[in-house]
Amino acid sequence: MDYRAVVIGGGPGGYVAxxxxxxxxxxxLLVERDRVGGVCLQRGCIPSKALIQAAKTYHTIxxxxxxxGIHAADVTxxxxxxIRWKRQVVDRLTRGxxxxxxxxxxxxxxxxxxxxxxxxxxxxxxxxxxxVTTETVVLATGSEPVGLPGFEFDGERIISSxxxxxxxxxxxxxVVIGGGxxxxxxxxxxxxxxxxxxxxEIMDQLLPGTSPDLVKVVxxxxxxxxxxxxxSARAKDIExxxxxWSLVVEHDGQTKKLPFxxxxxxxxxxxxxxxxxxxxxxxxRDEKGYIRxxxxxxxxxxxxxxxxxxxxxxxxxHKASHEGEIVAEVIAGRPVAVDYKAVPAVIFTDPxxxxxxxTEAQAxxxxxxxxxxxFPFAALGRAQILQETDGFVKVIAEAGTGLVxxxxxxGPEASTLIAEAALxxxxxxxxxxxxxxxxxxxxxxxxxxxxAKAVFGQAIHILQ
Numbered sequence: 117m118d119y120r121a122v123v124i125g126g127g128p129g130g131y132v133a134x135x136x137x138x139x140x141x142x143x144x145l146l147v148e149r150d151r152v153g154g155v156c157l158q159r160g161c162i163p164s165k166a167l168i169q170a171a172k173t174y175h176t177i178x179x180x181x182x183x184x185g186i187h188a189a190d191v192t193x194x195x196x197x198x199i200r201w202k203r204q205v206v207d208r209l210t211r212g213x214x215x216x217x218x219x220x221x222x223x224x225x226x227x228x229x230x231x232x233x234x235x236x237x238x239x240x241x242x243x244x245x246x247x248v249t250t251e252t253v254v255l256a257t258g259s260e261p262v263g264l265p266g267f268e269f270d271g272e273r274i275i276s277s278x279x280x281x282x283x284x285x286x287x288x289x290x291v292v293i294g295g296g297x298x299x300x301x302x303x304x305x306x307x308x309x310x311x312x313x314x315x316x317e318i319m320d321q322l323l324p325g326t327s328p329d330l331v332k333v334v335x336x337x338x339x340x341x342x343x344x345x346x347x348s349a350r351a352k353d354i355e356x357x358x359x360x361w362s363l364v365v366e367h368d369g370q371t372k373k374l375p376f377x378x379x380x381x382x383x384x385x386x387x388x389x390x391x392x393x394x395x396x397x398x399x400x401r402d403e404k405g406y407i408r409x410x411x412x413x414x415x416x417x418x419x420x421x422x423x424x425x426x427x428x429x430x431x432x433x434h435k436a437s438h439e440g441e442i443v444a445e446v447i448a449g450r451p452v453a454v455d456y457k458a459v460p461a462v463i464f465t466d467p468x469x470x471x472x473x474x475t476e477a478q479a480x481x482x483x484x485x486x487x488x489x490x491f492p493f494a495a496l497g498r499a500q501i502l503q504e505t506d507g508f509v510k511v512i513a514e515a516g517t518g519l520v521x522x523x524x525x526x527g528p529e530a531s532t533l534i535a536e537a538a539l540x541x542x543x544x545x546x547x548x549x550x551x552x553x554x555x556x557x558x559x560x561x562x563x564x565x566x567x568a569k570a571v572f573g574q575a576i577h578i579l580q
């Protein structure tokens with residue numbers, strides 16, 4: 117065989133798998149049809165958070181800096197410059213991945229791969245077609261935005277998140293179909309830099325599946341940003357009158373027209389990989405098109421593995437990376453398997469939302485006897501200093517033992533704070549373990565410590 121492993125797809129699952137395989141001295145070829153880093157680095161996680169950070173900085177200068185006695189005149193957004201800076205960030209990280217691949221002995225080819233036999237991979241590149249043999253295959257082809265019938269992407273007026281991350285001017289009126297995490301993250305960013313944003317969500321709350329008490333905090337901030345949100349609303353049609361485009365929606369029994377300059381459709385994602393020739397090899401998919409895998413990420417063909425979005429929910433970059441490392445070690449002969457006890461999820465709204473382990477609703481559904489400790493950021497010195505007092509930390513613990521079952525956070529730096537909570541859930545910590553750990557003052561992580569103490573009524577800085 118030419119290779120011990122061929123990894124198809126160079127996103128956060130694929131390139132991590134390739135690097136770990138290289139570290140384990142497994143001869144590896146990585147094939148990516150676009151640029152390494154995949155959707156996450158090129159058109160998702162990194163560029164979106166870069167734009168969110170830029171928008172947040174502008175908003176802070178306008179609305180929070182004056183409270184510090186800092187006044188800036190003629191503050192403007194030059195969005196095309198912001199986009200160029202975002203591209204520079206992406207390019208630097210892309211070059212870093214190439215260096216890591218090379219340094220770990222991984223061969224990289226840009227091209228489109230197809231499985232033409234159980235151990236044969238055909239790669240179509242700009243220079244022609246190449247065929248290689250491999251003992252194992254790792255499928256890491258990711259996912260792509262789902263279109264909405266009647267609202268097909270045209271890349272100009274009707275756009276996906278991909279185009280939303282490349283707009284060089286801020287749209288005056290942005291309508292978003294889909295009030296999930298992608299729609300709210302990008303909608304919030306554009307609202308902060310001046311767009312009039314309207315979000316249309318078919319379900320009865322924004323961020324479906326997220327605990328309502330967390331969502332309410334985000335909704336309050338959206339109202340302060342003058343973002344209009346329509347829940348239990350259905351997009352029906354697009355009307356055009358001259359140069360004016362409008363989205364027609366049904367809401368509260370009425371038909372409404374929402375004029376827009378850009379219509380952002382963010383109603384979900386679907387797996388990529390139907391071009392790979394998997395059916396002929398017997399690789400099975402579920403009813404949604406995701407590849408079926410076991411706890412070691414093996415497909416129904418034992419020497420073919422699948423990781424990341426193509427292997428199903430949760431569609432998270434860090435979940436894909438973890439699976440990439442696990443698969444590499446399985447291929448190298450190590451006795452490992454995935455463990456999803458503690459996979460944090462983060463939504464980069466304003467304020468941020470982060471969760472890990474069981475939510476309160478899940479604990480109720482499972483019939484678990486539990487207690488809840490809650491601590492508001494408004495009672496925290498560091499949050500007052502940052503002028504970021506919206507939100508809270510909530511710890512869900514087993515009633516009798518204090519075992520930490522889950523943590524939910526909405527507030528400043530929730531994406532960072534959730535790491536300590538994830539460690540607590542993963543290691544089987546009890547609330548006393550968090551409560552008795554001395555946390556530096558004044559810091560945001562004190563909120564987790566206080567919430568842990570609050571489980572048994574022992575929080576210091578709130579009345580219970």
